[in-house]
Amino acid sequence: MIIDNEIQSTKKRIISSIKDLINFKNLEPGEKLPSERMLSEKFNVSRGNLRDALQTLEYYGLVKSIPQSGTFVAEIGITALNGMIDDILSLPSPSFKELVEARIFLELKGVKLAAIRRTTDDLIRLENALAAYSDKVNASEDAVQEDLLFHLAIARASGNSTLNTFMLKITPEIINNFEKHHVCDKDTAFIGIQEHNDIIDAIRSQDPDAARRAMKKHFKSLYQYCYSAE
Numbered sequence: 001m002i003i004d005n006e007i008q009s010t011k012k013r014i015i016s017s018i019k020d021l022i023n024f025k026n027l028e029p030g031e032k033l034p035s036e037r038m039l040s041e042k043f044n045v046s047r048g049n050l051r052d053a054l055q056t057l058e059y060y061g062l063v064k065s066i067p068q069s070g071t072f073v074a075e076i077g078i079t080a081l082n083g084m085i086d087d088i089l090s091l092p093s094p095s096f097k098e099l100v101e102a103r104i105f106l107e108l109k110g111v112k113l114a115a116i117r118r119t120t121d122d123l124i125r126l127e128n129a130l131a132a133y134s135d136k137v138n139a140s141e142d143a144v145q146e147d148l149l150f151h152l153a154i155a156r157a158s159g160n161s162t163l164n165t166f167m168l169k170i171t172p173e174i175i176n177n178f179e180k181h182h183v184c185d186k187d188t189a190f191i192g193i194q195e196h197n198d199i200i201d202a203i204r205s206q207d208p209d210a211a212r213r214a215m216k217k218h219f220k221s222l223y224q225y226c227y228s229a230e
Helices: 003-023 036-043 048-060 076-092 096-117 118-138 142-156 161-181 185-202 209-228
Strands: 061-065 069-072
Touching: 003 036, 003 048, 003 076, 036 048, 048 061, 048 076, 069 209, 096 142, 096 161, 096 209, 118 185, 142 161, 142 185, 142 209, 185 209
Parallel strands: none
Antiparallel strands: 061 069
């Protein structure tokens, strides 16, 4: 945890330095930032840490990296850019409850879209993901990662790349918290097999309302655990 805090602190320091550089040099939207080598030397940080900070800014749409060309300031205006960077720097690490709330919100919408838009390939991916989950559960092995991969397959089937990106973004932290809080016991995992089957059945039938009900039922125990742990 100390190492993680140090990484986050370093990343925020670099992001703040990039903001100061943009303002000091009066870089306009669309202008190119100095090279990674120059920035890492100027800020006295490793190229890896610098790249992590730039990727965070790119994730929020504040810079754009173009292969073989460099990294450019987003065309959103300096006032908006400064305000958004300030918001990023003030963001705390999400709590377990916040991660659960975000996941439920995304997935209840995503599963409905998946039921409407799913393809044959999506169904194959879902069935393979469920088979991997079931194998782990039946072998009395931890299946948290397989469970999350099943849900990521639903996000992919939604056909909404933004929703899929958000799910990909929060999934590693969800896995860490599940393992930390021991959320999924053996009984819950076995019940999960049937609940996952119910979700797939609704998606296969292209019934968005049934898919949402099945997902809501699946999340009931997680939701209760989250709020009982407050």
